[in-house]
Amino acid sequence: MEFSEALGASYRLGKRVGRGASGEVWQATDLRTGETVAAKILRAEHASDPALVERFIRERSILIGLRHPNIVAVRDLVVEGDRLAIVMDYIGGGSLRDILDRRSTLSPRAAVDTTAAVFRALAAAHEKQVLHRDIKPDNVLLLPEWLVGNPDACKVTDFGIARMITDRPRVSTGLLGTPEYMAPELISTGDAGMPADVYATGVLLYELLAGRTPFAGPGTDFTIAYRHVSVEVPNLDLPDQLSALLLRLLDKRPQNRPSAADAAATLTAMRPRLDGVPALEPASAPEDFVQTERRPPRSGASGRPRG
Incomplete structure (x- = not known):
């Protein structure tokens, strides 16, 4: 048109x-x-x-x-x-997707800085009971001075739009959201709260570090989505503190994930210890995903906030 x-x-x-x-x-x-x-x-x-x-x-x-x-x-x-x-x-520096297309991976410090900014945005929205529902690199925009020490040069867009567009009568078998970033509880029940935004941001952090999302691989959108429920997060060679937080963000049980505010604070605190740690080589999909021993509960969404 x-x-x-x-x-x-x-x-x-x-x-x-x-x-x-x-x-x-x-x-x-x-x-x-x-x-x-x-x-x-x-x-x-x-x-x-x-x-x-x-x-x-x-x-x-x-x-x-x-x-x-x-x-x-x-x-x-x-x-x-x-x-x-x-x-x-108007934000004129492109998106995180553009950065990943050019660089494949970021250094742990750059990835932590960027993800902490996303979590700060989520914390402010969650305080007002607004969900995002579609966190991914495409929805994180950058000012031209990104990565020169400006914490405000990373900005999240499209708050609430995904939910308003998809929160309508629909065929119940359809997937809502981007399969590579969907929280397990969203796949299991179709309902999710603030922990689902935290989970999607954990996927984003993994992607900035590895050059791929944790459960990307062969198969249909549903196959990729169901891996969030059924398989373990593939390991990355990261500093212990960062690796531990990443696993908490991607915990299949929503009640075990930190809040957005806590995640932002934890990432900011670990930032100085990541100076000089080089970026990983882009990771390839594992030959075999490891099946999880226990599945998450079928509920766990925290209320029905807006957005």
């Missing part, structure tokens, strides 16, 4: 800068201030769903009120004909 240059009365679209499962991201100009912003224009099937549009309007204040240095700020919501757009701060 082609869009005209204008977006509502206040914005003018520039170039398209990204495309994902839920829609396209465009660089735009705020005509009132002259500032460059980003406009995420949702797919037509979402914009034509009256219930979804109503949900976005109802939760507009929640999205706009979610403010933290490590969160991409939502500025506005535009409902215009068959278009639904979320206007947010």
Whole structure:
């Protein structure tokens, strides 16, 4: 679908800068201030769903009120004909996915710094009872000064969007989310709370260190997803403290995972001890995944927060 240059009365679209499962991201100009912003224009099937549009309007204040240095700020919501757009701060340094595509792995210190920022963003959102539900490198954006000592140069985007789009009547056999990052309880029961965001961020940390997610490998999306439930996390050659935390983040029992705030604090505290530790060579998928001896309980979601 082609869009005209204008977006509502206040914005003018520039170039398209990204495309994902839920829609396209465009660089735009705020005509009132002259500032460059980003406009995420949702797919037509979402914009034509009256219930979804109503949900976005109802939760507009929640999205706009979610403010933290490590969160991409939502500025506005535009409902215009068959278009639904979320206007947010423009972050010009690309995403963590771009970094992984270029570098494959990060040093433990860089990975810890980046993941701590993600956890700080989650902690701020969880304090307001807002879940993310789709943490992955594609949803972590970077300022150009990333990795030069600026803790605020890493920003999480798309809070709440995944849940609002998927939290509708659906066929019960469908998978919601990205299989490589889905918590075991989400796969077992289809319901998850804050520990599922923590788990997905643990997967992200593993990927930054190893160049691959822990359970990626041959098979269908369902096969990959079910490995979160049924197999052990493949080992990485890491400093003991970092390895121990990674296993806690990826514990199959949600009650055993730390909170986002605790994970951020732990990562920040271990940062000085990782100076000079080199990045790992990209890991390949194991020839055989080791089956877990015990399966997680079928519940464990902590309430039903927003997002």
